Structures are given as C-alpha cells and as structure tokens.
Amino acid sequence: MNSNLKELLHKYNNQTATEEEIELIKEKVEEFxxxxxxxxxxESPLNQLELDFESVDTDKIKKQVNRKIGKLxxxxxxxxxxxxxxxxxxxxxxxxxxxxxxxDKQKNATIPEFNLVSAVYTELTQPYLRLAYVTSENTGPGxxxxxxxxxxxxxxxxxxxxxxxxxxxxxxxxxxVTNEPPHNDTAPLLTHFESSSDDSMYEDFKTKRLxxxxxxxxxxxxxxxxxxKKPLSIKDTLTFLESxxxxxxxxxxxxWLSVSNTEDISLGIDWFGTFQILxxxxxxxxxxxxxxxxTYPNLFPGAPTHQExxxxxxxxxxxxxxxxxxxxxxxxxxxxxxxxxxxxxxxxILTETKENGVKINGVYLSGTPKAINKFASKxxxxxxxxxxxxxxxxxxxxx
Numbered sequence: 001m002n003s004n005l006k007e008l009l010h011k012y013n014n015q016t017a018t019e020e021e022i023e024l025i026k027e028k029v030e031e032f033x034x035x036x037x038x039x040x041x042x043e044s045p046l047n048q049l050e051l052d053f054e055s056v057d058t059d060k061i062k063k064q065v066n067r068k069i070g071k072l073x074x075x076x077x078x079x080x081x082x083x084x085x086x087x088x089x090x091x092x093x094x095x096x097x098x099x100x101x102x103x104d105k106q107k108n109a110t111i112p113e114f115n116l117v118s119a120v121y122t123e124l125t126q127p128y129l130r131l132a133y134v135t136s137e138n139t140g141p142g143x144x145x146x147x148x149x150x151x152x153x154x155x156x157x158x159x160x161x162x163x164x165x166x167x168x169x170x171x172x173x174x175x176x177v178t179n180e181p182p183h184n185d186t187a188p189l190l191t192h193f194e195s196s197s198d199d200s201m202y203e204d205f206k207t208k209r210l211x212x213x214x215x216x217x218x219x220x221x222x223x224x225x226x227x228x229k230k231p232l233s234i235k236d237t238l239t240f241l242e243s244x245x246x247x248x249x250x251x252x253x254x255x256w257l258s259v260s261n262t263e264d265i266s267l268g269i270d271w272f273g274t275f276q277i278l279x280x281x282x283x284x285x286x287x288x289x290x291x292x293x294x295t296y297p298n299l300f301p302g303a304p305t306h307q308e309x310x311x312x313x314x315x316x317x318x319x320x321x322x323x324x325x326x327x328x329x330x331x332x333x334x335x336x337x338x339x340x341x342x343x344x345x346x347x348x349i350l351t352e353t354k355e356n357g358v359k360i361n362g363v364y365l366s367g368t369p370k371a372i373n374k375f376a377s378k379x380x381x382x383x384x385x386x387x388x389x390x391x392x393x394x395x396x397x398x399x
Contacts, residue, residue, distance in 0.1 A: 099142030100173040100336060102134075109288040111281055112136070116274075116292075117333040118148060120299070120323050121340065123273025125266060127225070127256040127364045128153045129164075129182065131277050136170075143171045148338070150182060151276060153255045154223050154366060154388065168338050181338040202382050209384040210376060216369040221393035223255075223366045225385040226376055231260040231359035235313040240380055241363070245312045246271055251398045252367025252375075259320060260361035261349050265341060269320045269358075275302040296322035317358045324350040368396045 008025050011017035017025070102114040115134040122131040129150040137145045149165040164182035168175060213222065232240065237257060241247040247254045257269040278289060279302055289303035298315050299322040324346055327334045331343045365372060376384045 100170060100332070102136035102144055102146060102170060102336065103138070106288070108291075110286055111288075113330060114333050114336065115277065115281075117327055117330050118337060119274040119277045121327050121334065121337055122150070123270045124268065124323055124327070125341070126150075127258070127266070127268060127270075128223075130270065130273055130275075132163075133277065133281070139169075142173070143169065145169055146338075153270070166338060170336055175336060175338065177338050206376070206381065206384055209386065210373060213369050213373050213376065213384075213386075216389070217391060218368065218370065218398060219392045219394070220369050221366065221390040221396060222369060222372045223364075223387045223389070224372055224376070225258070225362055225364050225387065226381050227362040227383040227385070228360070228380050229382040230380075231361045232380065233313070234316050234358055234360060237360045237363065238313055240378065241375065246316075249367075249371070251396045252365055252371035253396075254363060255366055256364040257316070257360050258362040258364070259353070260359040261352065265345070265349075267324075267349065268364075269316055269323075271301055271316065271319065274300055278302040292326075296326050298322060299326055320358050321350065321353060324353070366396070368398050370398045371396070 005025075005028055008017060008021050008028075011021060012025055103112050104114070105112050112134075114136065115131075118134050119131040122129055130153060132149045132151045133147075134149075135147045137147075139145050145167065146169070147165060147167050149163070151163055166179075166182050168177045168181070170176070216222075234257070238244060238247065241254060255270065259267045259269065261267065278284065278286070278300055282289065284302050286303060289300050293299055293303055298319040301315075301319065328343050328347050328350060334340055334343055334346075363375075365375065375381070
C-alpha cells in the first residue's frame with residue numbers, strides 16, 4: 001500500500017484510492033488537525049512579549065542613523081553640484097550657441113564684433129559721446145548683461161554729458177532696456193527756411209547770440225552747434241573752418257560734422273570717435289582692424305592703413321560711408337544696440353549719400369569766445385545753438 005500523502009490525495013481526488021488508502025488519509029488528516037490545535041495553544045500573546053531594553057546599544061543606533069543621514073546629505077549635495085555644473089558647462093554653453101552672444105569674435109579678431117559695431121554706431125548717432133568700453137557678462141542660458149561706458153567730447157566738467165554709462169540685458173536674443181539710454185539731449189541742427197521772414201528771424205537770433213558771446217571773458221569756453229544756411233560739401237566745410245586737413249587749433253576743436261539727409265534724423269562724423277576703444281583695448285595696429293580698413297576704407301582712423309591721407313575731405317567721406325556700410329552689413333549686431341535707427345533706413349541713407357555725396361548741415365565746436373565768434377559770424381551760418389559754457393577753462397587758448 002502506498003503511504004505517500006501526496007499520491008494518496010491524488011488517488012482520493014480521482015476516486016481510485018482503496019479502502020485501506022482512504023483510512024490512511026483520514027488518519028493523517030486527523031493528525032494534522034491535532035498538530036494545528038497544539039500550535040495555537042502554545043502561541044504567546046503580544047502583550048506578554050518582554051524586551052530587554054538595557055541590552056540595546058542606543059549610541060550605536062544613533063551613529064548608524066547619523067551615518068545614513070550624512071550619506072544622504074552628501075548624495076543630495078553631490079547631485080546639486082552635478083546639476084549646477086551640468087547647467088554651467090553643458091546647458092548654458094549649448095543655449096548660448098543657439099542664441100545671440102555679444103562676446104563672439106570673428107576669426108583672428110581680438111575684440112568682439114559687437115563692441116566695434118557699438119563704437120561705430122555711437123559715433124554715427126551721438127554728437128558728443130564716444131564709446132570707451134563694452135562688457136557683456138553671461139548671466140544665464142542665452143542671457144547677457146551689457147554695460148557700455150562713454151566718454152564725453154565736451155571739455156566742460158560741469159556738462160550733463162560727462163562720462164555716462166548704461167546697462168541693459170539681452171535675453172534669448174531680445175533687448176530688455178529698463179531705462180533711457182544715454183543721449184546728448186542737444187537740439188538738432190536747425191533746418192533753414194527759405195522765406196525772407198524766417199531769414200530775418202534767424203539773423204536776429206544770430207546777432208543777439210553773437211553779442212552775448214562777445215561779452216564773455218576771453219578765458220571762457222563754449223560748446224556750440226552751428227547750422228549752415230545750405231548744406232556744404234566736406235571740402236567746403238573744411239574751407240569754412242579754414243583748414244585743408246582735419247581742423248586743429250589751440251583755441252577750438254571740431255567735435256562732430258552733422259550730415260544732412262532727407263530723413264530728418266541725426267547722423268554725423270567724428271574722426272576720432274572710435275579711437276578710444278581701439279587704442280585702449282586692442283592697439284592702433286591690430287591686424288584684424290587693418291583688415292577691416294581694407295574692406296571699409298578709413299573705417300577706423302585709429303588703425304592706420306599705412307597710407308598717407310593726401311585728401312582729408314575724401315578720407316572723411318570714406319569714413320562716413322564705410323561706417324554706414326559696416327553697421328548695415330552687421331544688421332544682427334546693429335539690432336542689439338540699446339536704441340537704433342532701422343537697418344532699412346540706414347541702407348536707404350547710404351544709397352542716397354553714395355549718389356549725392358556727403359553733405360554737411362552744421363558743425364559742433366568747442367572753443368574760446370574769440371574762436372566761436374569768428375566761425376559763427378560767417379555768412380554760411382544760419383543759427384548758433386549754445387549747449388554749455390564755462391566762465392574759466394584753460395583747455396583752449398587764443399595765444
């Protein structure tokens with residue numbers, strides 16, 4: 001007779017077990033029930049369980065817990081450092097690659113092209129300001145904080161135009177300007193009207209201002225804009241200033257030539273406008289700037305082309321046309337200035353100027369009362385706009 005319980009149960013389920021095997025199955029089931037009852041009787045209640053707390057090492061447990069907490073904190077700190085490094089070394093450079101970056105340099109360049117465009121654009125649009133420096137700090141993915149510092153061409157220390165700086169942001173390729181950019185708040189050179197009554201009015205204003213200028217002490221200094229009755233060529237303007245080369249004298253200085261155009265906007269020429277940022281940052285003979293001067297003649301007078309300037313009026317005209325061509329050729333950089341004339345407008349002016357020549361509708365001068373009076377009294381001048389004065393200044397001398 002088979003005594004294997006598993007096989008017996010199989011036979012029992014299949015109804016093939018003999019009577020002896022059935023009796024054996026009943027005996028084993030009865031034994032199992034007895035064992036189960038005994039196990040239930042011997043189980044101790046939970047409330048009778050006694051623990052020997054004195055045998056537990058609490059200091060050891062605390063050390064183990066603190067060790068685990070320390071490992072967890074170290075793991076969290078390591079993950080944070082890894083995340084920051086990933087953002088700084090991977091994500092930020094990757095996003096900067098896709099967005100506008102003012103710090104990008106052309107091949108072999110020693111200064112970002114954004115800085116050069118900023119300097120040239122400042123010269124074109126600001127009668128008295130010259131760009132001294134540009135910094136562009138990366139403040140996040142695709143984000144930059146731009147600071148521009150300016151120096152003033154004015155001689156007077158009390159001027160409101162003295163050495164301002166300006167900050168704005170470029171985020172994801174878009175300008176964020178939170179305040180007004182620095183601007184020489186000068187009245188535009190006045191347009192001459194053809195009617196005889198207006199001629200009389202301007203002559204009257206001119207006469208009264210000349211009288212006030214003549215009454216000033218010889219040690220005074222004036223910063224003025226002189227408007228011409230009719231636009232002059234650059235050559236005629238140099239003749240007006242009694243010079244064949246770039247005007248230079250002990251008792252006055254030419255700050256800006258205001259270029260006439262049909263759009264009634266303020267554009268002009270400052271021969272030394274880009275000199276400071278180039279001289280201070282890259283030097284006058286930088287190879288990259290020299291290469292730009294070959295493409296854009298006389299773009300940077302501070303970076304000589306090793307050719308003598310035999311025709312100053314032609315050099316000034318080349319400089320103005322090259323400046324306009326340079327900023328319009330770099331439209332993406334032009335659009336990232338804090339404020340700008342549209343590239344389309346500047347291109348239109350460039351085309352018209354190439355066709356008609358550079359016409360000067362006025363000059364911005366600094367000098368002694370004697371020097372300013374000499375030029376302002378000339379018949380070419382329609383109006384005198386005095387921007388600022390000092391009763392005593394030793395930067396200029398009539399001697």
